[in-house]
Amino acid sequence: MIRFENVSKVYDGQRRAALSNVDVEIDKGEFVFLVGASGSGKSTFLRLILRELRSTRGRVFVAGRDLSKLHSWKVPAMRRQIGTVFQDFRLLPNKTVHENVAFALQVIGKSNATIKRVVPEVLDLVGLDGKGDRRPDELSGGEQQRVAIARAFVNRPMILIADEPTGNLDPATSVGIMKLLDRINRADTTVLMATHDSTIVDQMRKRVIELDDGEVVRDQSRGVYGYQT
Numbered sequence: 436m437i438r439f440e441n442v443s444k445v446y447d448g449q450r451r452a453a454l455s456n457v458d459v460e461i462d463k464g465e466f467v468f469l470v471g472a473s474g475s476g477k478s479t480f481l482r483l484i485l486r487e488l489r490s491t492r493g494r495v496f497v498a499g500r501d502l503s504k505l506h507s508w509k510v511p512a513m514r515r516q517i518g519t520v521f522q523d524f525r526l527l528p529n530k531t532v533h534e535n536v537a538f539a540l541q542v543i544g545k546s547n548a549t550i551k552r553v554v555p556e557v558l559d560l561v562g563l564d565g566k567g568d569r570r571p572d573e574l575s576g577g578e579q580q581r582v583a584i585a586r587a588f589v590n591r592p593m594i595l596i597a598d599e600p601t602g603n604l605d606p607a608t609s610v611g612i613m614k615l616l617d618r619i620n621r622a623d624t625t626v627l628m629a630t631h632d633s634t635i636v637d638q639m640r641k642r643v644i645e646l647d648d649g650e651v652v653r654d655q656s657r658g659v660y661g662y663q664t
């Protein structure tokens with residue numbers, strides 16, 4: 436589903452590589468934690484998959500496509516196969532929960548009938564049944580993250596990328612969010628999550644890929660967080 440073939444990324448004007456010779460393969464339906472100290476290259480790794488960045492050397496494949504060969508006009512269609520969730524939720528503040536999720540479908544041209552049917556289903560799935568008319572500032576942090584997950588998942592993407600999704604949440608709320616991501620993964624969505632949350636990584640025992648200074652220094656199935664910050 437995702438393949439890095441000897442990938443290096445050097446940002447313009449930098450001497451040091453943000454990623455060096457990364458060789459990683461992630462299969463359909465896997466759940467993978469990406470860990471490593473601040474600046475180790477996690478966001479760079481995720482942004483290469485979204486083609487927000489291009490590799491300097493090596494090739495990145497998503498669903499069999501070589502992203503270095505993908506025409507710019509095909510990038511939006513490729514990104515539609517990938518849902519994204521961030522630490523800071525990134526909801527539209529003046530829209531309701533329902534509208535935030537519906538918007539993701541409107542921009543890809545789904546019919547009003549589909550939107551009306553699908554949005555309540557996904558809000559129910561993430562545990563926000565009955566909260567569709569609220570605005571983000573009328574929700575807790577955990578609920579806002581559920582909206583963001585609903586929005587990322589409503590189009591049933593093949594891949595869900597989560598960059599520190601529990602970074603702004605307390606431990607109990609984080610557990611609820613992780614249960615939700617686990618459920619989404621069990622529905623055969625490949626989940627890739629960058630995190631500094633050692634408790635969660637240690638509890639979930641999923642595959643762990645550790646980056647250190649841009650290099651993969653560990654790739655462990657049923658892994659643990661495993662390093663000191």
Ligand SMILES: Nc1ncnc2c1ncn2[C@@H]1O[C@H](COP(=O)(O)OP(=O)(O)OP(=O)(O)O)[C@@H](O)[C@H]1O
Binds near residue numbers: 480
């Ligand atoms: N746009 C950029 N231009 C130049 N250097 C960058 C840019 N973005 C990141 N870097 C550098 O690349 C390296 C990897 O950064 P990256 O953001 O991928 O790390 P990270 O593991 O996601 O960190 P964090 O946990 O703090 O989010 C760092 O040395 C960083 O300073």
